[in-house]
Structures are given as structure tokens and as C-alpha cells.
Amino acid sequence: MITLTLFPDAFGEPSASPFCMKAWCMLKASGLPFDLNVTSDPRKSPKGKFPVIELDGTVIADSEQIRTHVEAISGKDFNEGLNAAERATSHAVIRMVEEHLYFAILMDRWGEDDNWAHVRRVFFSDFPWFLRAFVPAMARKQALQGLHGQGMGRQSADERFDRVERDITAIVDLLADKPFLFGDAPTAADYSVVPMLRAAIVTPEEKPLGRLIKSDATLMAYVTRGTDSLYPAGV
């Protein structure tokens, strides 16, 4: 049995982390038996991040490696039916949302004081009171240092929006009038894009990115369709 270790629910998402949701949805689609280990403390995980899966003593961290492993043991190809050019585009879209758009969402959550108040209350709610007194501020400082190093933390709010608006336009143009990014059925890119768009729109204090996504009826219909077909029941 596979165990998926992931962050707890937050803001209406079954897990606060879009990467954990990606791994969860992929495991669900694979048909492999799995259970969930929900925790807020990633410090002991191999890369200090979640998601992580464990199977027969083998620990696999990072949603990309998890996908590779799930494909290898289940025989499921998340890009079934895609030609080489579509697979290349899929790879580029996944990188765009996971290595760019994601950091703008982090800035909206951890960098903006109004959202930070929610993050502080929700993400640390299961910590003992004496840790709650100082861990949130430390975690925020660390997150903002990481965002500064990555570069998104050096962009003003307007510059950030200008960058992610281009990402959203690329997703909208790729989707066009199809049910999913590459046709009638979900493929690997949908497993990254749907949780990432959801993370942006469930962020409690609405920011220009969330507003932009919500203002596009076709994109919102895609998010709903993706949620219905990929997410665990009841979301």
C-alpha cells in the first residue's frame, strides 16, 4: 500500500498545497491503493517539502518523481495519446505553473499582510501554543527569503501581475474550446494546472491573479470540470 504524506486542508482545498493535490489526484487516477498521512511538518521529509510517497520502505519526494513512479508501477501514461510536440508543450506548461505561477501565489499568500493573517491562523492551527508564538513569524521570514532568492519576491505587485497574466493567457489560449488542455481527457498538465488555478482562487483575500481567473467563464468552467474529474469526491 502506498502512503501519500501531505499538508492538511486549507481554504476549502483538501490539501493547502497544489503539489500535494497533484500527487493525490494522480494516485487516485492510477487505481493504485493508497492512504493518506496528513501532517504540517515537512522537516523530516527527504527534501523538506511535501508531497512524499512511501511504498515498501522506498520514499519518493517531489510530485514529478511521484508521477514517474506511479506511471512505472501502475502502467498508466498520464500523457496517453499525446504526440511528441504535445508532450513537449505539456512539459513546458507544467514547468510554467510549478516554477513560476506558483511563486506568485506564494507571494499573494505569504507576502501580503491581509492573506498572511489567514495563513498564520490556518496553517499553524495544529501547532502547540508555545510553538505558535514564534514558528509562524520564522516560517514567514524563511518563505520570503526563499521568494527573494527565487526572484518573484523582488517584483512589485504590479510587475508580478503582469508576469502571471501572461501565464494565464497562455493557459487560456492552449485550452481554447477544448474540455481539457490537450483534448477531451485530462493529461499530465491538467493535474498541475487545475490545483494551481484552484490555489490562486481560494486564497482568502482576493488578489488580481485570483480576480483574473474568476473573470474568465471558460477558464472557471475548466477548473470546475477538472475538479469534478480529478479531485477526491466531495470537493
Ligand SMILES: N[C@@H](CCC(=O)N[C@@H](CS)C(=O)NCC(=O)O)C(=O)O
Ligand atoms: N517540486 C516540488 C515542490 C513541492 C513544494 O514546493 N511543496 C511545498 C508546499 S506547496 C512545501 O512543502 N513547502 C514547505 C517548505 O518549503 O518548507 C514538487 O513538485 O513536489
